[in-house]
Amino acid sequence: MSRLDALGWHRVRFELNGRVVESNAQPRMLLTDFLRHSLGMTGTHVGCEHGVCGACTIEIDGVPARACLTLAVQVHGAKLRTVEGLAPTPDRLSILQEAFRRHHALQCGFCTPGILMSLDWYLRTKPGPTEVELREFLAGHLCRCTGYVPIVKAALDAAERLREASHA
C-alpha cells in the first residue's frame, strides 16, 4: 500500500482517446484540471465543479462520468475518452457532431462537449431511444441557450442515421 503525499506530485498515466498519456498530479487535483492544465486537452469544459451542470462529462472505462467529481489519481490505469476523440479524422465530424451542426444544437457551445460525450455513449448503448427517454437522459446536463429542443432533434436524427449506418 503506498500513500501519496498531499503536496507531492505523483505520476498519473492513463489511456486518453486511444493514446497513453501521463503527467504529474497532487492527490487533490481534479481530473478536469489535469486534462486541461496538465495535458492541454481543453475540449472538456469546467462549469459548476460540483457535478450538477454536466459540462465536464467524459467517458471513464466505458461509462459517462463527471470529470469534476473525479480525482486525477483515481483514473491511473483507466481508459478515458473526451470530446477530442469523437471525430473520426481531424477534418471530419462524427455522425452525432454533424447532427448537432445541422440542427443548431448549440449556441455558445459551453455545454456541448459534455452533452456530446453523454449522447455518444447513450446512442451506442440504446440505439433507438424515444424522445421521453432522451429528455430524461439529458436531465444530467444544463444548457442555458437552446431550450434543449434542437439538442433533442439532433440526438433523434443522429440515432436514426447511426442505425442506418450500422445496417448498411
Add this chain to the structure above:
Amino acid sequence: MKPAPFDYVCAQTVREAHVVLAAEGDEACVLAGGQSLIPMLSMRLARPKVVVDIMRVPALAAVDDNGQTLRIGAAVRQAELLRRADLGDKQPLLRLALPWVGHAQTRSRGTLCGSAAHADPSAEIPLVLVALEGTIELSTRWRRRRVPAEAFFTGMMTTARRPDELIEAIVVPCRRPNTGYAFREFGRRYGDFAIVACAALASPRGARLAVGGVADRPVARNFADLHGRALDEAVEAFAWELEARDDLHATAAYRRALVRRMGREMIEEARRCRG
C-alpha cells in the same frame, strides 16, 4: 472550488483501508464513487488529512444474494446494480428508487454505500434502507457489527458510523411474497433533490410508509390495514409528526400536503402491486 490538500491511499484490501481508518480516525475520509464526497472536498465542507480510495478492493465489489437478503458491497456502483435484469424481482423497491438517484452520468460512478454514508435527508438510498428495514455492515480491523438502518441514520448527514469503521456493505431483504412496493418523489425537476420522497410496502397485514426530505433523516411508520378516511387520518398524523420546516424550496405546510397525498397514493400503489 478546489479541494484542500490531502494524502491519498488506494487500498487494495479491506485490511489496508482498516489500517488507515484505525490510525487516522475522523481525519480520514473513505472515497468510493466520489459523487458526494468530491463536492464536499471541493467546497471544503470536508477537509480530511487522508482520503482512502476503496474502489480497487475486489472483496467490496460483490452483490451476494442468498435468497433471503441482498448484500451490496461498498464498491458496487448504482448503475451496475440497476443494470441487473433480475433486480426488480429480487428487490422491487431498489429497482423503483435507483433511477431517481442523481443522473445516469453520476449513477455510473456513485455507489449505494456511499449514498448511505453521506446520509443526505432527501436521498433515495437511505430512504429505501429505512423502508425495507435494511442493515448497514460496519467493520474495523478487530470487530464487525450490523446496524439497523433506522438506528444508523442519526440526523442531517450524520450516521452511527464510528470514525475507525468502514461501511463494508448494505443488506436489504429480498422481495417478500404477497408484498407490494411503491416509490415516488416530488422535486422541481427530474434529478433534483427531492422536496418529499415516499417509499411504501403493503402486505395483507398492513403497510409501511417511509418519508424522505422532510425530517433530518428518513422516517418510517407502520400502519394497520387501513382504508378510506382511517388511512387518510393515519397518514395525516404521521405527516405532522415529521415536524416539517420551511426552507428555500418549500414551506412546511406544502411538505405535509405532499406527504398526505403521496403517502396515501404510494400505499395504494403498493397494495395494487402485491402478489
